[in-house]
Amino acid sequence: MAVNLKGKSFLTLKDFSREELEQILFQGEKLKIEHYGGKDEPLLNGKSIAVIFEKPSTRTRVSFAVAIHELGGFPLVLETTNMQMKRGETVPDTARTLGRYVQGIVARVFAQKTLEELRDYSGVPVINALSDYSHPCQIMGDLLTIKEKKGKLEGLKFTYLGDGNNVANSILFGGSKFGMIVTIGGPSGFEPKSDVVEAAKKFAEKSGGSVLITNDPVEAVKNADIVYTDVWVSMGQEGGEEKKNVMLPYQVNRELLEHAKEDVIVMHCLPAHRGEEITDEVIDGPNSVVFDEAENRLHIQKAILSLLI
Numbered sequence: 610m611a612v613n614l615k616g617k618s619f620l621t622l623k624d625f626s627r628e629e630l631e632q633i634l635f636q637g638e639k640l641k642i643e644h645y646g647g648k649d650e651p652l653l654n655g656k657s658i659a660v661i662f663e664k665p666s667t668r669t670r671v672s673f674a675v676a677i678h679e680l681g682g683f684p685l686v687l688e689t690t691n692m693q694m695k696r697g698e699t700v701p702d703t704a705r706t707l708g709r710y711v712q713g714i715v716a717r718v719f720a721q722k723t724l725e726e727l728r729d730y731s732g733v734p735v736i737n738a739l740s741d742y743s744h745p746c747q748i749m750g751d752l753l754t755i756k757e758k759k760g761k762l763e764g765l766k767f768t769y770l771g772d773g774n775n776v777a778n779s780i781l782f783g784g785s786k787f788g789m790i791v792t793i794g795g796p797s798g799f800e801p802k803s804d805v806v807e808a809a810k811k812f813a814e815k816s817g818g819s820v821l822i823t824n825d826p827v828e829a830v831k832n833a834d835i836v837y838t839d840v841w842v843s844m845g846q847e848g849g850e851e852k853k854n855v856m857l858p859y860q861v862n863r864e865l866l867e868h869a870k871e872d873v874i875v876m877h878c879l880p881a882h883r884g885e886e887i888t889d890e891v892i893d894g895p896n897s898v899v900f901d902e903a904e905n906r907l908h909i910q911k912a913i914l915s916l917l918i
Contacts, residue, residue, distance in 0.1 A: 614916040618728040618735040620721070621743040622782035623808060627816065630749070630786060636912035637753045637905070644679070644908065651681025652915040658682055659707050660738070661716040663689045663723070668879060669738045669746075672906040673715050680911055685711065704730035713918040734917040736910075741775060746913060747878050748779040750905040752787065754898055755835055757905075758874050763788035763817070768833040768869070770794045770826060770859040771886055772852075773801035776839045776878055781809035781820065788816035794829025796855045826859050833869040836861055837876040838886045853885060861887040866896065874898045 612632050622630065643649060658677050662670065670686065677684040689695060694703055700723055707714060708731035716724055716735065721742035728735040737745055756762055767789045769780050777793055778801055784791035791809065793801060800806075800822050810820045823829050830836055841856040842849040866873060875887075875897045883889050892899055 615918075616734060617917055618724075619745060619913055619917060620724050620728065620735065620737045620740075622745045622748060622779055622786065623743075625786075627786045630752075630783070633749055633909065633912050633916060634753055634756065636916055637749070637909040638756075640911045640915070641753075641905075641908040644911075649679045652911075653677060653680035653682030653712075653918060656682040656712040656918060657685055657710065658713045658715060658914070658918065659711045660684050660686045661689060661692075661714065661718070662687070663716075663718045664739065666717055666738075668903055668906055669717055672910055673738060676907055676911045676914060680915060682712075682914075700726040701730040703727075708732040713914070736913060736917065739775065742778060743782075744775045744779050744878070745783075746906065746910055747776065748783045749913070750909040751780075751837070751876060751878075751902055752783055753905045753909050754876070754902045755874070757901070758898055759834060764790070765834040766790040766792065766832055766870075767835045767837070768792045768794060768829050769837045769839075770829060770861060771838050771856060772799050772841055772843075774839065774843060776837075777801050778805045780837065781805055782812065785809040785812035785818050785820055786816055788813075788818040790819050790821075792821045792823065792829045792833070794823050794826050795859060797824050799852075799855070826865060827868050830865055830868045833873055835874050835876060836866065836869055837878075839878055840880070840882050841886050856886070860885070861891055863888070863890055863894075866891065872896075876902050879903055 612629050660673050674684040704727045713733050714727055714735045715738050717738040718740050721740040724737050767784045769777050813820050838861045841853050873896055877899050881887055
């Protein structure tokens with residue numbers, strides 16, 4: 610039975626039940642089929658959506674603008690450098706104003722708190738297009754890709770290698786809710802925060818999945834169905850060279866992938882720093898689904914937009 614998500618904000622996968630996330634995946638599958646059948650429905654007809662960027666973007670910017678357009682809405686793309694926020698207007702004041710003009714807000718920001726304030730003061734659904742804490746639209750697109758390639762989610766070993774960042778957090782939340790064997794491999798001191806791990810473990814207990822945090826890259830990748838990585842140094846982070854040296858054992862390369870299943874799929878949220886967290890041989894190789902994954906951002910974001918707004 611379909612669940613009603615109308616009016617909800619989408620800030621983190623932690624806040625959504627498995628049934629709600631399944632509804633989003635189902636809608637994504639449906640809209641993708643309709644798209645390739647030339648039958649895009651104007652589910653946002655007459656609606657205007659503000660798409661706000663504090664950080665640079667390629668995939669997020671284009672996929673959201675195209676998704677809103679193909680659903681019949683108007684994407685109002687805004688850079689914070691050209692908004693009054695740059696001159697000191699508060700997020701609550703900006704949100705109160707935007708809520709009078711638009712029917713939804715998509716925002717790619719530095720701080721999760723910004724999204725929470727947009728939600729609390731705008732009165733319209735807010736969608737997290739990336740924050741320091743979470744990247745939920747990315748991971749929903751990834752789960753759609755895994756389901757397409759593997760035919761299921763439950764019981765698959767989903768390994769992430771690298772920094773315990775916003776992507777790792779969302780993999781922990783999403784994978785654990787779907788009964789996956791979620792494994793995070795990274796160096797000591799760069800693990801996801803303990804509260805994220807504990808929450809994911811509770812979700813896994815309910816779903817029949819599991820969560821493992823390890824500093825051993827071989828243990829992390831052993832018998833993995835999915836191996837996922839992200840850049841080692843995110844935008845705005847300091848100490849890049851030192852961090853890269855610590856991360857070297859976690860590079861996704863052909864040698865490390867030998868420990869995974871033969872039919873492992875390799876994922877990356879992009880942009881990739883080729884030769885750092887992943888080699889050319891792997892990202893361009895037969896196990897890579899990176900660009901299918903990038904495409905599915907469009908379809909899953911259509912699903913989220915249409916169900917919430």
